[in-house]
Amino acid sequence: MDASDEPERWCLQMYNKIASAPGDLTGLNVLEVGSGRGGGSSYTKRYLHPAKMTGLDYSSKAVDFCQEKHAKNVPGLTYLQGNAEDLPFGNDEFDVVINVESSHCYGHFDKFLSEVYRVLKPGGQFSWVDIRKPDALPGVEKEFAKSGFTELKSEDVTKNVVAAMSKSGENRLKLIQRRVPKFAQPIFHSFAGVEGTQPYKELTNREVVYTHKLLKKASD
Ligand SMILES: C[S@@+](CC[C@H](N)C(=O)[O-])C[C@H]1O[C@@H](n2cnc3c(N)ncnc32)[C@H](O)[C@@H]1O
Structure with a gap:
């Protein structure tokens, strides 16, 4: 990995997976639907070499x-404003959608699921990962079951x-200490999910769980 990507290694490892x-x-x-600050789409374009990579965010x-x-220095990488529930693309455009x-x-x-299904080519794949409370998972499973995937x-x-x-906590703590005024540091600790914060505890105690699913659209 390039030295400039090293500080984000643990987040990028999720994108790699x-x-x-x-x-x-x-x-x-x-x-990518919901590309946020864009590092994941950029990583995907530069390291996994799709011809075209589009990051869409609300x-x-x-x-x-x-x-x-x-996007400036990476040909084939573009970002676009749009809504996951009403994707601004035609039918059957993408080989792969990630979220x-x-x-x-x-x-x-x-x-959202029906929009992803629509914009994928026949036989295209959808790789999804997200957090949910465990009691919400049966509802999520039902939606996937109805989606056609x-x-x-x-x-x-x-x-x-x-x-x-x-593993990423120590670096993040140092960065927050250097860059954020003291009064605002607890908010940044929580956003970064460092040890001891609510998001970290919820995942450790499995009050919130992370699920990855790989799905396929029917081939014609
Ligand atoms: C927690 S961030 C994750 C960003 C990125 N995927 C990552 O892992 O670093 C969630 C992102 O979803 C975007 N988002 C929320 N609702 C959306 C919608 N309806 N359509 C598109 N993006 C949306 C937010 O703007 C935000 O950038």
Whole structure:
């Protein structure tokens, strides 16, 4: 990995897992829904070599940031403002769609799934990972069952995420100490999920769990 990517190794490892799950991306057309600050889409384009990588996010501020920070020097990488529940693409456009820790924000998970299904090519794959309270999982399973996708894989990755949070904690603490005024540091600790914070505890105690699913759209 490039030295400039090293500080984000543990977050990028999640992207490596999720974006590699469908297989070799070389030459494919890939979409990330909910791309946030864009590092995951950038990693996917630069290391897994799809022909085209599009990161879509609801926040136009995030999209502007990503265009400036990531897209300028990486041909084939673009970011776009849009809604996961009403994707601004035609039918059958993408070989692979990825979605990382974003779908818990959406009002209508079923609409999101039907939009992903619509924009994928026949036989295209959808790699999804997100947090949920354990008692919400049966509802999520029901939505996937209704979506038309065939499930290729379903895996609980909570332990892996906790391990990654522990490993990245020290760097994040140092960064927050250097860059954030003291009064605001606790908010940043929580956002970064460092040990001892509520998000870290919830995952460790399995009050919240992380699930990865790999799904396939029917071939024509
Ligand atoms: C927790 S962040 C995750 C960002 C990124 N995937 C990552 O793992 O670093 C969730 C992202 O989902 C985006 N989001 C929330 N609702 C959305 C929607 N309806 N359509 C598209 N993006 C949405 C938010 O703007 C935010 O950037």
